[in-house]
Amino acid sequence: MLTAPGLPVEVWRRRLERVDRIALRVSGPVLVVAAHPDDETLGVAGIMARIAMSGGQVCVVVATDGEAAYGDAMPELAALRRAEVAAAMSALCVTEPPTLLGLPDGDLAAHEQVLVDALTAVGTGARAVFAPWRHDPHPDHRAAGRAAAGYAAARSCPLWEYPIWMRHWTEPSDPAVDVSRLRVVELTEREQAAKRRAIGCHRSQIEELSGGRGAVLPPYVLAHFADAVEAVFIAEPAA
Numbered sequence: 085m086l087t088a089p090g091l092p093v094e095v096w097r098r099r100l101e102r103v104d105r106i107a108l109r110v111s112g113p114v115l116v117v118a119a120h121p122d123d124e125t126l127g128v129a130g131i132m133a134r135i136a137m138s139g140g141q142v143c144v145v146v147a148t149d150g151e152a153a154y155g156d157a158m159p160e161l162a163a164l165r166r167a168e169v170a171a172a173m174s175a176l177c178v179t180e181p182p183t184l185l186g187l188p189d190g191d192l193a194a195h196e197q198v199l200v201d202a203l204t205a206v207g208t209g210a211r212a213v214f215a216p217w218r219h220d221p222h223p224d225h226r227a228a229g230r231a232a233a234g235y236a237a238a239r240s241c242p243l244w245e246y247p248i249w250m251r252h253w254t255e256p257s258d259p260a261v262d263v264s265r266l267r268v269v270e271l272t273e274r275e276q277a278a279k280r281r282a283i284g285c286h287r288s289q290i291e292e293l294s295g296g297r298g299a300v301l302p303p304y305v306l307a308h309f310a311d312a313v314e315a316v317f318i319a320e321p322a323a
């Protein structure tokens with residue numbers, strides 16, 4: 085769970101203004117990997133919308149149900165979040181329902197090989213892989229990124245790593261941030277609107293839960309994902 089204060093939203097916004105823009109020329113099929121339902125939406129909703137709205141196939145694999153977003157695992161939250169990510173993908177015009185693996189939220193590093201096997205089963209034919217950045221501040225994000233990187237390297241498939249909590253926690257000067265690999269995709273108005281609709285589907289994260297639990301994604305966190313760009317790290321050479 086994210087806590088205040090984190091970095092002011094302007095820090096990364098200003099830094100990303102100086103990052104090279106790239107045209108997205110991936111037509112699909114693409115494989116999008118997430119650790120929790122909402123990673124994919126926060127990180128690459130606009131990119132997914134672009135591919136899907138131009139007729140490309142987008143195959144989404146979510147490793148966990150995000151049942152521990154509020155600390156202890158809540159089984160009722162798992163069902164809710166599975167439905168939320170399915171609705172979010174529909175909002176992006178992604179026609180294929182997401183595959184949810186139900187691996188344990190918070191303990192993905194212990195299940196990386198299961199994730200690799202699952203990607204192998206569903207990712208046939210992918211021309212590119214989008215996955216959480218391997219240096220993201222959340223350990224599940226890093227584990228999902230490693231599994232996806234292994235999958236992509238084994239197939240010589242381009243890998244695009246999307247940061248999730250980087251903009252909230254990681255200073256641009258952090259040694260983990262390799263700016264030589266960082267690129268920005270500028271989103272159209274239509275893609276931004278689709279992203280806003282998709283974020284709105286993750287109600288269990290953006291609204292306060294009953295019992296007085298504050299939202300996981302309060303407005304000051306969502307602000308990191310409300311600009312007109314999405315950032316990706318292009319793949320390191322296969323390790």
Ligand SMILES: [Zn+2]
Nearest residue numbers: 119120123222
């Ligand atoms: Zn996450």
